[in-house]
Amino acid sequence: MAEEQESSVLFSLKELMTIEEDRIKSEEETRQQAAARAEQERLEQERRARETEEARIREEQRRREEDERRSREEQARLEAMQRAEVEKARAEAEHKARLEAMTAQQHHERQLVALKEDKSKKTLRNALIGGIAAVLIGGGLTTYFVVKASNEAEAERIAANAKAAAEKADLQRQLDELNAKIAQNEKDKEELAAQIKANEGNPEKIAELKAMLQAKEKEGSALKTQASRTGTGPAAAGPGPAKA
Numbered sequence: 180m181a182e183e184q185e186s187s188v189l190f191s192l193k194e195l196m197t198i199e200e201d202r203i204k205s206e207e208e209t210r211q212q213a214a215a216r217a218e219q220e221r222l223e224q225e226r227r228a229r230e231t232e233e234a235r236i237r238e239e240q241r242r243r244e245e246d247e248r249r250s251r252e253e254q255a256r257l258e259a260m261q262r263a264e265v266e267k268a269r270a271e272a273e274h275k276a277r278l279e280a281m282t283a284q285q286h287h288e289r290q291l292v293a294l295k296e297d298k299s300k301k302t303l304r305n306a307l308i309g310g311i312a313a314v315l316i317g318g319g320l321t322t323y324f325v326v327k328a329s330n331e332a333e334a335e336r337i338a339a340n341a342k343a344a345a346e347k348a349d350l351q352r353q354l355d356e357l358n359a360k361i362a363q364n365e366k367d368k369e370e371l372a373a374q375i376k377a378n379e380g381n382p383e384k385i386a387e388l389k390a391m392l393q394a395k396e397k398e399g400s401a402l403k404t405q406a407s408r409t410g411t412g413p414a415a416a417g418p419g420p421a422k423a
Contacts, residue, residue, distance in 0.1 A: 217381060224374060231370070235363050242359060246352040253348055257341040261334070268333050350409065357406040364399040368392060 371392040378384040 250348050250352065254345055257344055261337040261341060264337055265334055354406060354409050357402055357409060361399060361402045361406060364395055364402060368395045371395060
């Protein structure tokens with residue numbers, strides 16, 4: 180009878196040990212599965228973050244190239260306008276000078292015809308010829324200096340406007356880049372906040388994400404300060420008054 184009771188106790192102990200081993204094994208498998216899922220999720224988050232950063236870099240590069248292209252086109256347009264205005268001023272000055280010379284010549288020819296009809300007015304004819312020649316020479320020199328001064332002043336004004344426009348375009352490009360970075364910074368902070376919420380059961384991961392979020396907040400503050408300073412820079416007010 181005692182042997183049967185001892186055997187029954189041994190069987191119960193063995194059964195309890197088997198159950199405990201199964202429980203420990205099940206808990207270990209559950210822990211390993213949870214660790215594997217956490218690792219997979221971490222790798223997936225890193226992959227998404229890497230892809231987001233690469234897309235942001237590509238977009239910034241594309242935007243920068245587009246801004247540079249527009250800046251080159253604007254500079255070429257301003258230079259073409261400058262050349263056209265200078266050429267127009269030169270052509271108008273030449274046309275005016277030709278008209279004045281033609282008018283003076285016609286007047287001179289009429290005077291010569293009138294003088295030829297009266298030989299007795301030879302002295303008067305010589306005086307008129309000398310006076311008209313002096314008028315032609317003086318008028319030509321005056322027209323030359325007036326046209327030269329006008330062309331120089333116009334060229335200086337156009338160059339100043341072109342420089343101011345180029346500076347304004349460059350400032351706008353910098354401001355657009357800063358605004359794009361600020362928008363991307365806001366997206367990054369939203370994504371980090373979502374990851375913090377998704378990793379509530381992982382304190383280490385939450386601490387890492389919070390550190391990244393804090394860095395992004397500092398970066399966003401610095402970008403906004405820089406954008407504010409850039410937006411109120413001296414070139415933002417547009418080109419100054421043209422030189423007289």
